[in-house]
Amino acid sequence: MESTKANKKSSFQLQQPLPSSSPRPSPLKKIILVASIAAGVQFGWALQLSLLTPYVQLLGIPHKWASLIWLCGPISGMLVQPIVGYHSDRCTSRFGRRRPFIAAGAALVATAVVLIGFAADLGHLFGDSMANDIKPRAIVVFVIGFWILDVANNMLQGPCRALLADLSGNNQKKTRTANTLFAFFMAVGNVLGFAAGSYPHLHNIFPFTTTKACDVYCANLKSCFFFSILLLLTLTSIALSYVHEKPWSPEPGSAGNQGDEIEDEEELAEATPVPLFGEVFAALKDLKRPMWVLLLVTCLNWIAWFPFLLFDTDWMGREVYGGDSQGNNLVLRLYNRGVRAGALGLMLNSVVLGFTSLGVELLARGVGGVKRLWGIINFLHAFCLAMTVLVTKLAKSNRRFATMDGVTVPLPPGAGVKAGALSLFAALGIPLAVTYSIPFALASIFSSSSGAGQGLSLGVLNLGIVMPQILVSLGSGPFDAIFGGGNLPAFGLGAFAAAASGIFALTMLPSPPPDISAAKAATAGFH
Numbered sequence: 001m002e003s004t005k006a007n008k009k010s011s012f013q014l015q016q017p018l019p020s021s022s023p024r025p026s027p028l029k030k031i032i033l034v035a036s037i038a039a040g041v042q043f044g045w046a047l048q049l050s051l052l053t054p055y056v057q058l059l060g061i062p063h064k065w066a067s068l069i070w071l072c073g074p075i076s077g078m079l080v081q082p083i084v085g086y087h088s089d090r091c092t093s094r095f096g097r098r099r100p101f102i103a104a105g106a107a108l109v110a111t112a113v114v115l116i117g118f119a120a121d122l123g124h125l126f127g128d129s130m131a132n133d134i135k136p137r138a139i140v141v142f143v144i145g146f147w148i149l150d151v152a153n154n155m156l157q158g159p160c161r162a163l164l165a166d167l168s169g170n171n172q173k174k175t176r177t178a179n180t181l182f183a184f185f186m187a188v189g190n191v192l193g194f195a196a197g198s199y200p201h202l203h204n205i206f207p208f209t210t211t212k213a214c215d216v217y218c219a220n221l222k223s224c225f226f227f228s229i230l231l232l233l234t235l236t237s238i239a240l241s242y243v244h245e246k247p248w249s250p251e252p253g254s255a256g257n258q259g260d261e262i263e264d265e266e267e268l269a270e271a272t273p274v275p276l277f278g279e280v281f282a283a284l285k286d287l288k289r290p291m292w293v294l295l296l297v298t299c300l301n302w303i304a305w306f307p308f309l310l311f312d313t314d315w316m317g318r319e320v321y322g323g324d325s326q327g328n329n330l331v332l333r334l335y336n337r338g339v340r341a342g343a344l345g346l347m348l349n350s351v352v353l354g355f356t357s358l359g360v361e362l363l364a365r366g367v368g369g370v371k372r373l374w375g376i377i378n379f380l381h382a383f384c385l386a387m388t389v390l391v392t393k394l395a396k397s398n399r400r401f402a403t404m405d406g407v408t409v410p411l412p413p414g415a416g417v418k419a420g421a422l423s424l425f426a427a428l429g430i431p432l433a434v435t436y437s438i439p440f441a442l443a444s445i446f447s448s449s450s451g452a453g454q455g456l457s458l459g460v461l462n463l464g465i466v467m468p469q470i471l472v473s474l475g476s477g478p479f480d481a482i483f484g485g486g487n488l489p490a491f492g493l494g495a496f497a498a499a500a501s502g503i504f505a506l507t508m509l510p511s512p513p514p515d516i517s518a519a520k521a522a523t524a525g526f527h
Helices: 027-034 037-057 064-090 097-118 119-125 136-168 172-198 216-242 265-271 278-287 289-320 329-358 362-367 369-399 415-427 431-437 438-450 455-481 488-506 514-523
Strands: 400-404 407-410
Touching: 027 136, 027 216, 037 097, 037 216, 037 329, 037 407, 064 097, 064 136, 064 369, 064 455, 097 119, 097 136, 097 216, 097 400, 119 136, 119 514, 172 329, 216 329, 289 329, 289 369, 289 407, 289 415, 289 431, 289 438, 289 455, 289 488, 329 362, 329 407, 329 431, 362 369, 369 415, 369 431, 369 438, 369 455, 369 488, 415 431, 431 438, 431 488, 438 455
Parallel strands: none
Antiparallel strands: 400 407
């Protein structure tokens, strides 16, 4: 027995990669087809961000509890992604390891979208009264559909990224190209989704979507989801029909690193990963200081992001435009106009995000490294969130009113207020691009320097994202209610968290080696 065998690996180093089912790089066309699925996924995700929070309030869920609906995202992220990833690595289906999960995920997304879009109709069919503001049966249908949607999205995205890695083989250039294409199609899906959400007449294409239980806003949401289903199923069908996997079966030595044969049962036990969540919890015990600091900065960063990502369009409809999702028809119409304006702002945000993502490496060089760039950009993030208070105050102080049918209602804000609000949406695309790249790059760099597994280190980093989302989902509604309702209290807390994240990034986060940090940042990504 060799002496090195006595040195037990830490839990953070237990996981060894399974052999790729496609060791040789595949043609670029196959990589493009698989990466294009991201456009269909992100189209639906953009619709969630821009339209669903106002929609749940139309169903009667109070604003302070609407954030609880978003709990399914982080919970499914913690549970579904590890389970699907674990089993897709070991799937022995004749259709391949990844393709069955991708196909099942796409089918579940389509099912969930139908449930969400027809929640009001199904609720009315099951007995909801149109005279009541709260529609409990519709809410139940919506929540079931929404949770299925988030589970399906997590079930779909992980195997897609894994299949891209399989198709790239051991070619680092192909791997970088695959990541770039995936990010590009994510941006395309974002732009298409936010553009669809900001256009108020899509329901005219599907006249049957307007019903007694579903008004024009609801019908427009249905129509957007129909396009989402069509795009996702088309892209998925084309990709899975053209790209084939060889069936995988476990072989002796498959659990080892680079196919090295395992000589005895003791070695096999050492090389076999601890099942599922045991890996992650064991890894936390062995984290080095750089990873702990990275988790802290990431956690604060996402505490800052989630209030705005969850309630940005509601902020436009409620605070900027002066509408109300529970008001009379005139006020409700004004609220819907604000929501559509917010969807336009998110589209601008996605365009800026896409261009900035291409320039992250250049920006990092200009300011002296990715650590410094992340810190500086977090202060820009804090400034933009703080400016939502100024835009809201200007909108209220300059609010104009008109009397229609004996009812005094607010008018849309002036051009200056609209421009200011949309400018904030666009400017926030810059820090969002950095958030989608640098933390994941640093996790890869720190894990490489410590000898830990890449997949496991990124899984641990995901805890710094999902835990803040749970915190915001549980606390932002009641927190806003303490200060009189609205979205500004949560935005103010987000500004404070972003500033704290910037301070810790600049003062506590270790600097990565400059020769690899930029290259890693260019290939990292997140959904």
